[in-house]
Amino acid sequence: MAVVTALRRAVASKTCRFESVTRLIRNRHELRKDGRSRRIRTPSAGDADSVRRHRLEGAPSVAVLGDFIGPTNRSENRQATGTDHPLPVVRRTVVLSSTSEGVFENVLIAGRPRRDMESDERITLTDLTWREVEAAVDAGRTTVIVPIGATEQHGPHLPLETDSTIGEAIARRLAGRRTDALVGPTIRFGPSHEHDQFPGTISISSSTLARLLEEYVASLERSGFERVVLVPSHGGNFSVVETVHRELARSSVVDVVAIADLGRYLEFLNEGLERADVDHREPVVHAGAIETALMLAVAPESVRTDRTCAGYDGPVSASELYRDGIDAYSETGVLGDARPATADAGATILAHLVDVYSAHIDAEFDALDAERDGGR
Known part of the structure; x- marks a missing residue:
């Protein structure tokens, strides 16, 4: 209820507004004209295009309101709500249930919210207290993006955490383009047995990773999250993620989207390298120009630039x-x-990858929403 109080204060202070009432919702059920109802999780994005007002005779009026404009900075947020709790700062769709006296009773987020740039808000789940997580879910941050990396050797110039660091950078940028997402704790281990000969590599079995992912998603579900995006950044994790995704899609209550095509991942990385005007292509990506460039872009202090070298570059x-x-x-x-790598090239590769992944995630969630709406 903390976010409800915050919204009420924000409306009273006129630092946000609501427009576009679109559907009649009560107790998480959509009330149809024939008197029947269907249970919903979130309304679809397309409903915000229709501006209609509904009222149910003899019962509290309930409506979906789109285009919520919240405080644009922390100062306005404090003035509006009396708290530092982050309210949405961009256009989004909100479900408000109200009595005839206008008291807000319930808040849900609908549609496909997004933002144009990364936010400076804390969007990493582990940075929050449990109360802040609860408030974030109440405010509509019901998607968690999960980076799935590794702890393995990456040549003489990159740290063992390279895959995990790159995965976190991808996840943060994906979350930064949405207003409904948090970044989950990074899974830092995967099947890496082909690197066992190098000291420091920590490898787990495919079955261990699969079980970990299943338990991870189940925990997020218990916390009230509704959507999970699995983002592997270590080649050995992709096949496991693909298998687990199929199982979770059938058994989990939450919607799960997975980046699970290793071939496409390598293709996107090389496309980014080409866009950066680096005349080099890597059929297998490991500690060469692509990953070194990415690390120079996101964690330059960790790259031993005096140790970059050429490795095996054949099939x-x-x-x-x-x-x-x-x-x-x-x-x-x-x-x-690794020698052609630059920070600028890494930034270009990362931006291209995030563009492609963002579009894929949106399309997958849209398809799930459409399927749900088609079942009405």
Whole structure:
């Protein structure tokens, strides 16, 4: 109820407004003209295009209101609500249930909210207290983006946490384009047995990762989150994520979207490298120009620039790689050539990847919403 109080104060102070009443909702059910009702989780984005007002005779009036404009900075937020609790700062759709006296009783977020740039708000789940998580869910942050990395060697110039750091950067930027998302704790281990010959690598089995993902999503569901996006950034995790995604899609109450195509991931990375005008292509991405550029862009202090080198840059047999390990190809652990990498190239690669992933996530959630609405 904290967010309801905050919204009430914000409306009273005229620092936000509501427009576009679109549907009649009560107790999380849509009331149809034939008198029947259907349970909903969130209304679809398309409903905000229709501006209609509804009233149910003899019962509290309930409406979906779109285009919520909230305080634009922390100072206005404090003035409007008397708290530092972050209210939405961009256009979004809100479900408000009200009595005839106009008292807000329930708040839900609908539609596909997004923002044009990354926010300076705390969007990482582990940065929040449990009360702040509860308030965030009440305010509509019901999507969690989960980075799935690894702890494994990345040559003599990149740290063991490279895959996890890159995954976190992708997840933060994906969340920064939405107003309904938080970044979940990074999973920092995956199947990395092909790197076992290099000290420091920590590898877990595919079945262990699969079980971890299932338990992770179940925990988010218990906390009230409604959507989860799985974002692997280590090649060995993609097949596991794909398998787990199929199971979660059937068994989980939450909507789960997964980035699970390793081939497409490598293609997008190389497209970004090309867009950065780097005349180099990596058929296998590991500690070469692409990952070194990404790390220069997001964590430059961790790159040992005096140790960048060329590694094996030819074709790789997956069977041989998993059987004999990466050191069968490269004594340094590098596949590709790290020397062409620049921070600007890394920023270009990252922006391209986030553009593609954002569009994919939107399309997947739209399809799930359409399927749900089609079942009415």
